[in-house]
Amino acid sequence: MLQKLVVDFARNLRRKIYNNIQEFSFSNIDKFSTSSIVTRCTTDINNVQMAFQMLIRVAIRAPLMIIFSLIMAFFIKAKLAIIFLIAIPILGLGLYFIATKAHPIFEKAIKIYDKLNSIVQENVRGIRVVKLFVTEEKEINKFNKTSENIYNQFVKAEKIVALNNPLMQFTVSTIIVLISWFGGKEIVFGGITTGEFTSLVSYAMQILISLMILSMILVMIMISRASCERIVEILDEKSDLWNKETTIKEVKDGSITFENVDFSYVKDENKLCLKNINVQINSGETIGIIGGTGSSKSTFVQLIPRLYDVTKGSIKVGGIDVRDYDIESLRNQVAMVLQKNVLFSGTIKENLRWGNENASDEELVKACKLAQADSFIDEFPDKYNTYIKQGGTNVSGGQKQRLCIARALLKKPKILILDDSTSAVDTKTDSLIRKAFKEEIPNTTKIIIAQRISSVQDADKIIVLDNGTINGIGTHEELLATNKIYKEVYYSQVKGGKKNNG
Numbered sequence: 088m089l090q091k092l093v094v095d096f097a098r099n100l101r102r103k104i105y106n107n108i109q110e111f112s113f114s115n116i117d118k119f120s121t122s123s124i125v126t127r128c129t130t131d132i133n134n135v136q137m138a139f140q141m142l143i144r145v146a147i148r149a150p151l152m153i154i155f156s157l158i159m160a161f162f163i164k165a166k167l168a169i170i171f172l173i174a175i176p177i178l179g180l181g182l183y184f185i186a187t188k189a190h191p192i193f194e195k196a197i198k199i200y201d202k203l204n205s206i207v208q209e210n211v212r213g214i215r216v217v218k219l220f221v222t223e224e225k226e227i228n229k230f231n232k233t234s235e236n237i238y239n240q241f242v243k244a245e246k247i248v249a250l251n252n253p254l255m256q257f258t259v260s261t262i263i264v265l266i267s268w269f270g271g272k273e274i275v276f277g278g279i280t281t282g283e284f285t286s287l288v289s290y291a292m293q294i295l296i297s298l299m300i301l302s303m304i305l306v307m308i309m310i311s312r313a314s315c316e317r318i319v320e321i322l323d324e325k326s327d328l329w330n331k332e333t334t335i336k337e338v339k340d341g342s343i344t345f346e347n348v349d350f351s352y353v354k355d356e357n358k359l360c361l362k363n364i365n366v367q368i369n370s371g372e373t374i375g376i377i378g379g380t381g382s383s384k385s386t387f388v389q390l391i392p393r394l395y396d397v398t399k400g401s402i403k404v405g406g407i408d409v410r411d412y413d414i415e416s417l418r419n420q421v422a423m424v425l426q427k428n429v430l431f432s433g434t435i436k437e438n439l440r441w442g443n444e445n446a447s448d449e450e451l452v453k454a455c456k457l458a459q460a461d462s463f464i465d466e467f468p469d470k471y472n473t474y475i476k477q478g479g480t481n482v483s484g485g486q487k488q489r490l491c492i493a494r495a496l497l498k499k500p501k502i503l504i505l506d507d508s509t510s511a512v513d514t515k516t517d518s519l520i521r522k523a524f525k526e527e528i529p530n531t532t533k534i535i536i537a538q539r540i541s542s543v544q545d546a547d548k549i550i551v552l553d554n555g556t557i558n559g560i561g562t563h564e565e566l567l568a569t570n571k572i573y574k575e576v577y578y579s580q581v582k583g584g585k586k587n588n589g
Contacts, residue, residue, distance in 0.1 A: 092143065097136040104128055104321050112328040113394045114352065119321070122205035127321055130200055131314035138311035141304050149297040149304075156290040156297075163283045164273065170265045171294065174258045178298070181254040186309055189247045194313040196240035203233045212478070248309065251302045259295040266291060328396060334413040338420040339405035340370035341501035341532030343391060348400035350386060356398060360386050361555045364400070368548070370501070373525070373533045375543025377576060378552035384536045385426055387552065388504045391534075392421035404502070422495035424508040426536075428487045430479035435464060436471045438490060442497030454496040457523045459516050460489035484511035492520065502532045509535075509542060517542055540577050549573070 108116075108124065119127075160168035210217060210226050217226055270284045279287075348364040349356065360383045368374055378384050389395055390402055393409045401408050409417060422442070430438050439451050446454075451471060455461040463486055467473040479487045488511050495503060503524075509517045521542070524533055537543050544563040551559040551566065551573050559570035566573035 090140075093136060093140045096139055097132055100132055100135070100318065101128055104132075104318065107322055107324065110326045111324065112326045113389070115324055115326055117352070118324070120201065120205060122208055123201040123317075124321070125208075126197070126200045126204050127314075127317050131197065131317050134197075134307075134311045134314040135318065138304075138307040141307050145300050145304065149300040152297040153294050156293045160287055160290045163286055164270075164279050167266055167269055167273065167279075167287060170262055170269070171291070173265075174262055174294075177258050178254065181258075182251070182305060185247055185251055185254075186305070189244045189309050190312060192240055192244035192247070193310050194316070196237055196244065197313050197317065199233060199237045199240065203230070203237060206230050206233055244309075248306050251305065252299075255295070255298050255302055259291060259298065262294075263288060263291050328393060328414065330413055331411065334416075335407055335411055336413045336416040338412065338417060338501055339407070341420075341530075342370040342403075342405055343368040343502065343532065344403040344406075346401050346403070348390070348402060349398045350383075350390060350395065351398045352386075352395075354398060359398070359555060361390075364557060366550065366557065366560070368532060368534075370405075370532055371530045372547040373521075373535065373545070375546035375549040376534065376536045376552060377538070377540070377543060377549065377573070378558075379572075381554075382552040383555045384552055385506050386555075387550075388423065388506055388534055388536065391502065391504065392418045392423055419498065420500050421502045421504065422498040422500035423504040424488070424491045424495050424506060426506045426508070428479070428484075428491045428508065430475050430482070430487055430490060432475065432477045434469075434472050434474055435467075435490065438475055439471075439494050439497060442494040443499070446497050450497060451493075454493040455489075457496055457520070457527055458489045458493035459512075459519050459523070460486070460493050463489075485513070485516070488512060489516075489520075496528070500531060502534070503528070504534045504536075506536045507538065510538060514539070514541055521545065540580050 104127065157168065157171055160171060206226075206229055210230070217223060266284075266287050270279065270287060273279045274281060274284055343366070345364045345366040348361060349359050350361040351359045364387070376384050376387065386395075390397060391404065391409070393412075393414060396410065401410075403409070404412070404417065404421070431441070436448075436451060439454065440446055442454070443450070448471070452461060455464060464470055464473070475482065479490075482490070488508050492505065492508060509520060512520070517539070518541070521535075524531075525545075535543055535546065540563075543549050547562070548560055549563060549566055550557060551570055553572055558572050559566055561569065567577060
């Protein structure tokens with residue numbers, strides 16, 4: 088029964104942590120690394136579970152044994168039993184010293200676990216790169232160095248904790264010597280009988296055993312305390328995005344308005360990623376966004392489905408501030424294919440139905456045709472029942488991108504955002520995808536972030552971002568005539584860097 092209680096406790100704790108993580112905004116997730124969250128859900132919970140298991144088994148029994156042994160000792164001879172009380176301040180001070188010295192070391196060791204976990208994750212995820220560059224030895228050394236660091240920290244902490252045993256034994260042995268000294272005198276002068284003296288020694292031994300049990304619990308508590316603090320950090324973390332008491336659940340259309348928008352990831356107006364953004368996008372328009380690395384293109388589009396909140400200004404979708412919408416309702420109408428495409432373990436059908444779990448087979452096929460994914464899916468022996476391995480390692484980058492686009496289309500959104508999501512497909516396929524969008528979903532607002540001019544030159548408007556500010560807005564022809572950055576990108580890609588003067 089007790090074992091079931093312990094297992095249930097750990098299960099409920101994991102559920103609570105995982106459920107809370109699902110509520111996090113992007114900025115909340117940014118505070119904790121993936122490896123740290125994994126460590127907290129595994130190693131830290133195991134530490135707490137072991138401590139809890141020891142607590143419920145002996146933490147009540149051992150103190151009761153000490154208390155009743157002391158009571159019986161006082162019944163036999165109060166004057167001698169007072170000697171037992173000498174142990175309390177000595178042990179208290181000793182245990183306080185051990186706890187204050189060992190806890191920071193355990194805390195540091197568990198944090199190094201995060202780093203070790205990160206090394207393993209990076210190595211497994213990038214194993215092909217590791218082998219291509221023949222850096223196995225380097226990765227092994229990195230792992231061994233971190234593992235050795237954890238070992239050294241735990242050894243250092245255990246050396247301090249090991250003082251617990253001799254402290255206990257010294258204190259209780261001293262008590263037994265004092266009882267024997269003063270008890271022997273009492274026997275000689277008739278204060279107590281030999282049997283009572285033997286009982287006092289037995290109670291002293293009982294107290295010693297109970298104290299040894301408590302010392303083992305203390306060690307587990309010191310280790311689990313650091314883990315508890317890390318778990319509580321996750322549980323206490325609250326999403327910085329929330330619904331208002333009264334929210335709007337229907338998105339009227341796909342129009343988007345940026346009004347004097349500033350944004351900072353660290354919520355510091357002196358460290359802005361986007362500055363004074365003012366843009367009007369009409370429903371159904373196709374908008375292209377280009378800019379150099381670090382120009383905040385991804386940040387720009389992540390504000391639309393409210394993955395982050397603006398630092399200053401407002402963003403309106405369908406004429407209403409995104410903060411006034413129910414978050415789930417807003418995001419259901421804004422489909423976004425992220426720069427880093429993610430597929431999950433399961434069949435192609437199961438991955439596609441993330442966009443719409445009730446989608447029919449016909450709807451799946453239609454979405455894949457729009458995303459130009461049906462051709463390669465039909466080449467697989469199991470077609471739409473083909474199993475996708477973890478991380479989509481058994482499909483190419485271009486195939487992965489097209490599957491993610493099809494998944495987004497199944498949401499039938501009012502706004503579709505492609506964050507550099509066709510970079511791994513050839514220009515012909517890219518052109519076919521854009522043509523299908525124009526013909527099949529004309530009323531959907533489409534925002535395309537791209538590095539290739541050819542991916543955005545047919546857009547209704549193209550936004551040129553530079554260092555978090557809008558450097559230019561217009562059609563391909565307008566920007567080619569007036570915008571220096573756009574012209575440079577165009578000539579470098581299309582004209583081989585040479586301007587056509589004819």
